[in-house]
Amino acid sequence: MKLRIAILGTRGIPNYYGGFEHISEYVSEGLVKRGHSVTVYNSHNHPYQEDSWNGVEIRHCYDPEYMVGAAGQFAYDFNCLLDARKRNFDVVMIMGYTSSSVWGKLYPPKSTIITNMDGLEWKRSKYSKPVQQFLRYAEKLAVKYSQFYISDSLIIKSYLGEKYNIESKYIPYGADLFSEEEREQVDHREALKEDYFLLMARMEPENNIETILEGFNNSNSHRKFKVLGSTDNRFGKFITHKFKNDERIEFKGSIYNTGKVRALQNNSYLYFHGHSVGGTNPSLLEAMASEALIAAHNNPFNQSVLHTDAFYFSNANEVRNLVETVQRKEPEKIMVNNNLRKIKYQFNWERIIDQYEAFIIECHKNKNHERVIVD
Template sequence: MKLRIGILGTRGIPNYYGGFEHISEYVSAGLVQKGHAVTVYNSHNHPYTASSWNGVNIVHCYDPEYLIGTAGQFAYDFNCLRDARTRNFDVVLLMGYTSSSVWGRMYPPNSAIITNMDGLEWKRSKYAKPVQRFLKYAEKLAVKYSQFYIADSKVISSYLKDKYSIDSRYIPYGADLFSEEEREQLDKTDAQKEDYFLLMARMEPENNIEAILEGFNESASAKNFKVLGDTSNRFGKYITHRFKNDSRIQFKGSIFDNTAVRSLQNNSYLYFHGHSVGGTNPSLLEAMASEALIAAHNNPFNKSVLQSDAFYFDNATEVRRLVENVQRHDTERTMVKNNLHKIQYQFNWEKIIDEYEEFILECYHAHNFERIVPARG
């Protein structure tokens, strides 16, 4: 059966922004290849201005975020939903709920509504208490107005079951393996094998960047530490100032060349992943796929993905211990191989696209059966 599917909740495709855009790009194109008619909603400010991409229909909606800041996201989602109500989609897939669930009464009434429930946004320390309270409320509205749910982490799936007594389908993000073509493009001058530690993240407190760099700063390591990420925000400026006197720490800014990023991951001595909130993190999967040896913050989200195939830390003291003591021997090489195996068989895009299609079809049939067959009692 071929369905009409609308994907909302992202800034659009192809991906220029982040996680939900990343997965929407792969899933939408994959569903088109399977014969479905897929529409993705793009911000009118998105760099890609054409009306289709790899067979995916693109609808550009007005997005005033550039004028009024965060409040513009709510207006953008309102505009997308208003348009979606006119298009007779069989299924609407909402990627996240932060600024869309307040419009829950506007969800297209004849479509099966699926929401990817995101990564417990209200836990993020970057948000003030009033914003955290709103995000909890938005989560509650998403549960109320959606009919079906996706969790990209088993931890989130368990949380939804415990908190709201709802079932969700666990479907994680995916990653591509580090290709031979990417290896051939490796810049040897910038990615000398195993000569540096590496961290790649948004400059936010919950990513444990300060603890990681503090641990390295206090270490006796002779290696450099490369930090990838935009440091122009308040926390980024604080971090660069705090560690400005350690010449080993190199703030490289944002690097948008994916091949260059993956080469740096592949050639790092140890890759630090400090994310402590969220689901299956795309940058973690890419580091696994790039065959990096990984040290991760000790939390259920990371452990559910990496299991025993990583080093874990809770604080700067433990980071320092890893920096000074981790070796690259057979045990560590086995950890890298095991994580690569996970990408090949658990987190590969082909499998994830299949799982999205299977769930979307299930939801469509369940939605239409419930509409046709009256409830008993």
């Protein structure tokens, strides 16, 4: 069965932004290779301005976010939905619900509607209480107006089942194995093998960046600590100011060269993953695929992926202890290899795309399934 599929809810492909753009890039291209017609909706501001990408049709819709801020996302999603209603897609897959589910009554009525339910957005500490309340409401609307659901984490799948009594399909993110070409991306004059700790994240409180750097700052380590991520926002400026006197901490800004990022992960002594909200995080999978030794924030999301193949921390003292005591010997090599095996057999992109295709086809065959109505 060959289908006409649309992917909405992202800023567009190729990925210049984040998780949903990352997975949309891989899944759209993979579905095209499997014979489907796929359209991805892009912001008119997206750096890529062509009408197709690797066989995927690109539809550019007006996105006023650059003028009015986050509120512009609602207008952008509205514009995408109006366009999608004209195009008779068999399946419309919506990535996330933050600014799209309020337009649920406009979802194309003849299309099969699948929503990837994202992480528990309303838990993010960067949002004010009113915004968190709105996100709970948006989550409820996404459940109401969708027919089928995808969870990228077993924790989220369980949450949706308990909260809304709905069945969602667990399909995680994927990652590519580390290549020899990427291994050569590190400038060895700048970064000696296993001579530094590494953290890569958006500068947000729930990513535990302050906790990690505070633990390192209090340690007696002689190694450097490289921090990857834009520090232009308020929290980023706060963090750089707080640790400006620790010459060991280097804020490197955003690095968009994937090969270089992965080489830095591979080359690090210990890679810190502080994310505490959301599903299966793409940067965590890439660190696993890059053969990094990982220290992760102690929460169910990270545990469900890493199991016993990582060190865990909950506070700055535990970070300090890891910085001062972790070694790179045989037990640590086993942890790295176990995570690499997970990428090969559980989180590889071909397997993920196969799961998406099978689920999309199954959903379309059952398109007369009643939408769940939440009182």
